[in-house]
Amino acid sequence: MPELPEVETIKSQLDNKIRGKKIKKVEVNLSKLVRYPLKKFKKIVEGEKIISISRRAKLLIIELSNGYYLVIHLKLSGQLIFNGEKNKHTHLVYYFTDGTKLLHNDLRQFGFVKVVSKKEFNHFFEKENFGFEPLSVKFTLKSFKEALFKRKKSRIKLLLMDQSFIGGIGNIYANEILFFAGVLPDRRVETLKDVEIKNIFQGIKKILSLAVKKHGSSNRDYVDAFGKKGNFVPLIKVYQKEGKPCLKCKSKIKKIKLGNRSSFFCPKCQK
DNA sequence: TTCAATGTTTAGAC
DNA sequence: GGTCTAAACATTGA
Numbered sequence: 001m002p003e004l005p006e007v008e009t010i011k012s013q014l015d016n017k018i019r020g021k022k023i024k025k026v027e028v029n030l031s032k033l034v035r036y037p038l039k040k041f042k043k044i045v046e047g048e049k050i051i052s053i054s055r056r057a058k059l060l061i062i063e064l065s066n067g068y069y070l071v072i073h074l075k076l077s078g079q080l081i082f083n084g085e086k087n088k089h090t091h092l093v094y095y096f097t098d099g100t101k102l103l104h105n106d107l108r109q110f111g112f113v114k115v116v117s118k119k120e121f122n123h124f125f126e127k128e129n130f131g132f133e134p135l136s137v138k139f140t141l142k143s144f145k146e147a148l149f150k151r152k153k154s155r156i157k158l159l160l161m162d163q164s165f166i167g168g169i170g171n172i173y174a175n176e177i178l179f180f181a182g183v184l185p186d187r188r189v190e191t192l193k194d195v196e197i198k199n200i201f202q203g204i205k206k207i208l209s210l211a212v213k214k215h216g217s218s219n220r221d222y223v224d225a226f227g228k229k230g231n232f233v234p235l236i237k238v239y240q241k242e243g244k245p246c247l248k249c250k251s252k253i254k255k256i257k258l259g260n261r262s263s264f265f266c267p268k269c270q271k
Numbered sequence: 272t273t274c275a276a277t278g279t280t281t282a283g284a285c
Numbered sequence: 286g287g288t289c290t291a292a293a294c295a296t297t298g299a
Contacts, residue, residue, distance in 0.1 A: 002277070002278090003277070003278090006277090058278080073278080073279085074277095074278090075277085075278050075279070075294095076276075076277050076278055076279095076295095077276095077277075077278095077295090077296085077297095089296095106295095107295080107296060107297075108276090108277095108278095108294080108295050108296055108297085109294080109295055109296080110278070110279080110294060110295075111278090151287085151288095153287065153288065154287085154288070155288090155289095158288090158289085161278090163278090163279080170277060170278065171276095171277060171278085172277065217277085219276090219277065220276070220277065220297090220298095221277080221297095222277075239277095240276095259289075259290075260289095260290070260291065260292090261278095262275085262276085
C-alpha cells in the first residue's frame with residue numbers, strides 16, 4: 001500500500017522519533033530483504049548514528065553518520081514500526097542504544113533495504129530515473145504539460161503510475177486523481193483538453209496533500225510508524241468501489257483492467 | 272479451490 | 286524508441 005502519502009507519513013514520524021539515535025545492533029531474520037552482503041551490512045549499520053530521514057518517490061532514505069545511506073522500499077506490504085511488537089513478518093530489527101527499536105515487517109516480502117555510499121548516492125538516483133516529485137514546488141502545470149507532450153500516446157492512468165514520469169503515485173491515488181479530474185483512466189494524453197490537464201494537475205496536488213494530512217490509506221496492511229492505520233480510506237471515492245453508487249451522481253462505479261491493474265471510475269462523471 | 276491484492280522488473284511483441 | 290501485456294516475486298483472505 002505504501003504510495004507517496006504513506007511513505008511521507010512514515011518519514012515524518014521516524015524523523016521525529018529516531019533522528020540522532022545510535023544503532024547498537026541490527027537483527028536480520030530474512031536476509032533476502034537486505035540487498036547487500038549481510039556481514040558488510042551489519043558492519044556498516046551497527047554503531048552508527050542516524051543523521052536524517054528523507055523520501056524520494058516511494059523510497060525512504062536513512063542517512064547514517066559514516067556517510068552511508070539505507071534506501072528502503074516497502075513495496076506492497078512493508079511496515080516500519082517504531083517500538084512495535086515483533087511478529088512472524090518481522091524481518092529486520094534495528095536496536096538503538098537508548099533501548100528503543102525499529103521493526104521492518106513485510107508480509108509479502110517484496111520490499112528491500114539497499115546500502116548506498118555517499119559517492120554512489122547521486123548516481124543511484126540518476127539510474128533509478130524517477131520523474132517529478134509531485135508535491136514539490138518545481139512540479140508546475142507548465143512542466144507537467146511539457147512532460148505530457150513527450151508521451152502523447154500513453155494512457156493517462158498508466159502514465160500517472162509510471163515512476164519515471166512522476167514519482168510516488170500508485171493505484172489507489174491514480175484512480176482517485178482521475179475521478180477528481182473527471183477524466184477516464186484509459187484516455188490517451190493526446191486527446192486531453194487543456195482544462196482536463198489542469199484538473200488532473202490540481203487533482204495530483206490536492207489528493208496527495210490531503211492523503212498526507214490524513215496519514216495515508218490503510219486498505220490492507222499499511223500502518224504508520226506507530227502501528228496506526230491511516231485515515232484516508234473514508235475519503236476514497238472510486239478505488240475498489242465497483243458496483244457502488246457514485247457519490248456525486250449515483251451511477252454505478254465500473255472496473256476495467258489497464259496494464260494488469262484494476263481501474264475504477266464513474267462512467268458518468270468521468271469523460 | 273481459485274482469484275485478486277497496495278509495487279516493480281523483465282521479457283517479448285508490435 | 287514508444288507502448289503494451291503477462292509473468293514473477295510471497296502470502297493472505299474472500
